[in-house]
Amino acid sequence: MNVDVDLAPLREYLAAEGADGYLIDDDASDADQRYVSGFTAPDPYQTLVTADGVHLLVSGLEYGRAAAEAGADSVSRRAAYDYQRLVAEHGQYEGKLRTLAAFLEDHGVDALSVPRTFPTGTADGLREQGVAVTVEPEGIVTDIRATKTEWEVERIRASQRANEAAMARAEELIATADIEDGTLVHDGEPLTSERVTEEIEVTLLRHGCALDETIVACGADGADPHDRGSGPLEADELIVIDIFPRDKETGYFADMTRTFARGDPGEEARRRYEVTHEAYEAALETVAAGVTGADVHGAACDVIEDAGYETLRSDPNTETGFIHSTGHGVGLDIHEQPSVSPSGGDLEPGHVISIEPGIYDPAVGGVRIEDLIVVTEDGYENLTEYRVGLEPTTDARE
Structure with a gap:
């Protein structure tokens, strides 16, 4: 309560x-x-x-x-x-x-x-x-x-800790898989999106959380921000993992996305990852009480457009590039106020928001990086304690 x-x-x-x-x-x-x-x-x-x-x-x-x-x-x-x-x-x-x-x-x-x-x-x-x-x-x-109490922030923080455990398990599976004929293999079987999703769900249950669905999307699947992913995971491809669980007792959600590649996804994919990381950092640096969600979204768009990629700001009809908003409020709903988008209003202390820029193209795959933060008077506190990196490891949590 x-x-x-x-x-x-x-x-x-x-x-x-x-x-x-x-x-x-x-x-x-x-x-x-x-x-x-x-x-x-x-x-x-x-x-x-x-x-x-x-x-x-x-x-x-x-x-x-x-x-x-x-x-x-x-x-x-x-x-x-x-x-x-x-x-x-x-x-x-x-x-x-x-x-x-x-x-x-x-x-x-x-x-x-x-x-x-x-x-x-x-x-x-x-x-x-x-x-x-x-x-x-x-x-x-x-x-x-939309404005969270300290009690609520702590509930969301706890959900994000569970989320990080699930992400670490997913990353571990990818990092320790063998590669056979370009496919990731674990325990002698192809490592599929479904297998990773199952491990995510089991880990979350052990931490008191659950979810209806998650995203483990490889290659072209990851170029659709809401494609859940299916089938074997491939080496040398971008793999987007987006987990948004809810604590079963308190009802508060968490949200986090990381993008991995086992092997070499190619120069263009790596560049897109770097640009997305820069956009993510620029958005975070813009966050403070009194700044608008539109300002934060604009900071992410600036970086992505300057790198030569389309956004919905530069081309409202684009189907590739940065094709969604930078973030949204998270609480008892996974998507709630405030909005970190072209129409986003003033951010206030206690607002809990995601920061999640991305770049998408079926020919290359998708990249998205997402943290969950709480707005403070002079900036933000990051509720996410999980490293950002393209190469998967077995020791990802800070």
């Missing part, structure tokens, strides 16, 4: 709009729900923010755990509002609405603000119950989440 959540901006909005409360109706896969409630459940539950606190409405199944774990001022059972009787008399949909309306009335809520993702059916049903419902269009909770 993040005990330092500051919902003052949301409450100021509610007061300005004349709303009595702000309601989230979702399960904990919604990052705003998890953040505000300090609770996780696989089924939807309701979190109400009012001037006097945060109030949860949960099923009887979740009540005991919510009462013990949630970061809320009060937790109510649906049974307290005759939920089962209302469902029996009016059906599931109407029963839920009447229960929710009674819960809102209990907390003095006549006018409600809801997030953009709020269920339309629930909003319409509450209006029929006499509750005024308006959508909060700015994503205030998402913006609040």
Whole structure:
């Protein structure tokens, strides 16, 4: 539970709009729900923010755990509002609405603000119950989440340590593989993207993290930034490994990318790696509170364009070169605010962002280097303690 959540901006909005409360109706896969409630459940539950606190409405199944774990001022059972009787008399949909309306009335809520993702059916049903419902269009909770507390930074740092262990295992496999007819071979079998991915997943599980998918992409596959990769890994080719796990207990993500080559990928590939490294360093050097995400992205583009490669800034239609933004916020979502892109706004102390320039071309392969950092008043703190180098080793962690 993040005990330092500051919902003052949301409450100021509610007061300005004349709303009595702000309601989230979702399960904990919604990052705003998890953040505000300090609770996780696989089924939807309701979190109400009012001037006097945060109030949860949960099923009887979740009540005991919510009462013990949630970061809320009060937790109510649906049974307290005759939920089962209302469902029996009016059906599931109407029963839920009447229960929710009674819960809102209990907390003095006549006018409600809801997030953009709020269920339309629930909003319409509450209006029929006499509750005024308006959508909060700015994503205030998402913006609040962008600035991390010290507690959150430490959770992300822990996730990145697990990430580094997984990256080290992947790099070790590549570094220790034999080369047979241009293919990497381990334990007498071709070393595949799938095998490396499996080892990454196993390592993360041992460190309390998990992921739905990762990127281990070799050669032309690596020239597509979101190609997950498949099949045998080849010598003399660029191999992009991008791992973005989530801590299973805290829910906070990490993110890191390294590019390796076992053997000699050629002069042009090495040059692209060097230019990407220079762009990564230029972006890092630009980061500070008050600098915009656009400034940081521009610093990376400057280096890449000066080296003779296209970017989306120099050619919005290019399919090769630097074809994505320099970074993004990381927290309870893998992609969240702030943006390190042409539209990125001011960076603030506590923003946790990735820095990940890259250069891509199917004829050469892909290069990407990514660290995870937290913005400070006068610069940044790197949450990543993993060396940057093209040649894989068995001792990569600093």
